[in-house]
Amino acid sequence: MGKYIVKNGQKIEGTLDIRGAKNSILPIIAGSILNENISIIHNVADISDVHIMIKILESVGCKIKYENGTLVVDSSNIVSCDINEEYVNKMRSSIIVMGAMIGRLDYMKIGHPGGCKIGKRPIDLHLEGLRKLGVEITESEGFIHCNKKELKGSTIVLDFPSVGATENIMLASVKANGITKIINPAKEPEIEDLANFLNKMGAKISGAGTNLIKIEGVKKLNKVEHTVIPDRIAIGTYMVASAMTGGKLEVKNVIHSHMDPVYKVFSCCGCDIKYLDNKVILLPTRKIKSMELVKTLPYPGFPTDMQSQIMALMSISDGETIFNETIFENRFMHVKELIKMGANIEIIDKNTCLVKGVEKLYGNNVVSSDLRGGASLVLAGLVAEGETEISNIYHIERGYEKFEYVLRSLGANIKKEL
Ligand code: UD1
Numbered sequence: 001m002g003k004y005i006v007k008n009g010q011k012i013e014g015t016l017d018i019r020g021a022k023n024s025i026l027p028i029i030a031g032s033i034l035n036e037n038i039s040i041i042h043n044v045a046d047i048s049d050v051h052i053m054i055k056i057l058e059s060v061g062c063k064i065k066y067e068n069g070t071l072v073v074d075s076s077n078i079v080s081c082d083i084n085e086e087y088v089n090k091m092r093s094s095i096i097v098m099g100a101m102i103g104r105l106d107y108m109k110i111g112h113p114g115g116c117k118i119g120k121r122p123i124d125l126h127l128e129g130l131r132k133l134g135v136e137i138t139e140s141e142g143f144i145h146c147n148k149k150e151l152k153g154s155t156i157v158l159d160f161p162s163v164g165a166t167e168n169i170m171l172a173s174v175k176a177n178g179i180t181k182i183i184n185p186a187k188e189p190e191i192e193d194l195a196n197f198l199n200k201m202g203a204k205i206s207g208a209g210t211n212l213i214k215i216e217g218v219k220k221l222n223k224v225e226h227t228v229i230p231d232r233i234a235i236g237t238y239m240v241a242s243a244m245t246g247g248k249l250e251v252k253n254v255i256h257s258h259m260d261p262v263y264k265v266f267s268c269c270g271c272d273i274k275y276l277d278n279k280v281i282l283l284p285t286r287k288i289k290s291m292e293l294v295k296t297l298p299y300p301g302f303p304t305d306m307q308s309q310i311m312a313l314m315s316i317s318d319g320e321t322i323f324n325e326t327i328f329e330n331r332f333m334h335v336k337e338l339i340k341m342g343a344n345i346e347i348i349d350k351n352t353c354l355v356k357g358v359e360k361l362y363g364n365n366v367v368s369s370d371l372r373g374g375a376s377l378v379l380a381g382l383v384a385e386g387e388t389e390i391s392n393i394y395h396i397e398r399g400y401e402k403f404e405y406v407l408r409s410l411g412a413n414i415k416k417e418l
Contacts, residue, residue, distance in 0.1 A: 002417065002418050003390060003392075004415070006387070007363075007387050008388075010412055011411055012245045012249065013248045014250070014409070016235075018231055018253055020043035021045075021190055021228060021230065022047060025044050027096050027171070029054070030100045031201075032075055033103075033104055034103050034201070035075060035222060036075055037224075038076075040072050040225040041073070041228060042227040044069050045234075045401040050066075054071070057075070059083070060082075083097055083098075083109065088110060099168035102146045103173075103176075107147050109144065111142060118370050120329065126164060127144075129169040130168065133172050134154075135148045151175065153173060156183065157184060158185060163191065166186040170208075174203040175217055179215065179217070185211070187209050187298070189255070193228065193229045196208075200224045200226055234401075239282050240313050244380075245382050250281045251281075269317060270287060270288060289317060290318055294310055295323075296331075297326060311323055311335070311376060312334075315357060320354060320356050321355045321357075329350060332347060333369040334376045337367060337373075338361075341384050341388065363381065363385060364388060364389075365388075365391070366391075370395055378403070378407070381414075382414075393416070
């Protein structure tokens with residue numbers, strides 16, 4: 001399963017070059033099923049979720065090459081309509097292939113993703129959206145069966161701007177007959193990246209990143225080449241590492257507008273940030289200030305994927321901060337592990353907790369229970385007196401490319417043990 005051993009005392013500083021966003025890459029790889037042609041995708045992070053997505057595409061007949069961060073997918077020959085449930089169990093977001101597969105084939109079958117640790121994560125909005133496009137969906141014995149005669153453009157109103165549902169509907173409607181409108185879609189930068197990728201292969205999508213996405217169905221798609229946007233969550237995570245340890249960090253290849261909701265939080269807690277063209281420099285921070293409230297919201301609000309890392313930061317701040325998690329109902333699993341390290345955190349209700357900054361954290365044996373929560377424990381380990389052992393690091397490796405290697409190259413005393 002693997003564990004990280006972290007010792008405190010080093011500043012996280014230097015220059016960081018970041019790879020493409022996990023949450024862009026996964027739907028983009030799924031989207032490459034649609035064009036019956038070649039997709040060349042650059043800036044693809046070498047993380048385990050990407051490898052699972054590659055396996056899914058290979059299992060339905062795609063030919064794939066992945067070298068030096070570039071993925072080449074040949075989807076000309078799809079031979080299976082069945083997504084093995086093993087993959088869905090390993091990676092819940094594999095549900096994102098549903099829209100692309102039914103956009104391409106008349107029938108597809110996928111295992112039901114069920115719940116996951118950070119919340120119930122239903123897929124009702126995905127299914128409702130696809131039904132509106134004309135997909136007949138039945139569920140039996142844990143499988144979802146999608147059948148279509150014809151996909152017809154439709155107007156779909158999302159009750160909540162779900163990232164995955166927006167992506168599945170976009171993918172399925174690219175080749176539908178007529179115009180699809182998604183009202184109240186997710187506006188995350190990864191949605192725009194997916195739309196840009198699909199448009200480069202010949203789709204007609206406008207409005208991604210706004211409250212209304214319009215997709216005019218097309219008959220044929222082409223070969224495509226695309227570079228994935230930088231990972232705003234990975235950048236934010238390394239910035240927290242640097243802020244906690246008082247280091248100076250320069251991050252290259254940043255899209256500032258994507259980072260704004262995260263920058264705002266760094267500024268509020270006393271971090272000094274310099275913005276250059278496509279670079280950001282976090283200057284050494286002496287004292288981390290507490291904040292009144294950190295509330296997670298859909299983009300452009302503060303991302304739920306940064307909640308646990310900022311909580312690690314606030315655990316050594318000069319005062320009290322309330323965290324309100326509004327996206328997922330079980331996203332405080334890191335709290336009891338941070339408490340084991342000396343953090344003063346009180347869970348007020350299942351969505352709210354109060355963090356009172358302490359002078360010092362202490363190394364301990366802690367367990368990573370999800371991707372971002374696991375990362376927050378490593379961050380705490382960088383400043384905790386003594387040695388911190390973080391187990392179940394496969395969660396962390398799902399989303400951070402060579403996490404311990406990158407941290408080590410920035411000065412951390414961290415090693416991985418199998
Ligand atoms: C994506 C991201 C994840 C991020 C999240 C929110 C990927 C691979 N993952 O997850 O990292 O934390 O967005 O920014 O891109 N919901 C429903 N019904 C649905 C769909 C969602 O009730 O049909 C609820 C979920 O249970 C959750 C909330 O909506 O409470 C947000 O989910 P959603 O935006 O869909 O997140 P994901 O696409 O799963």
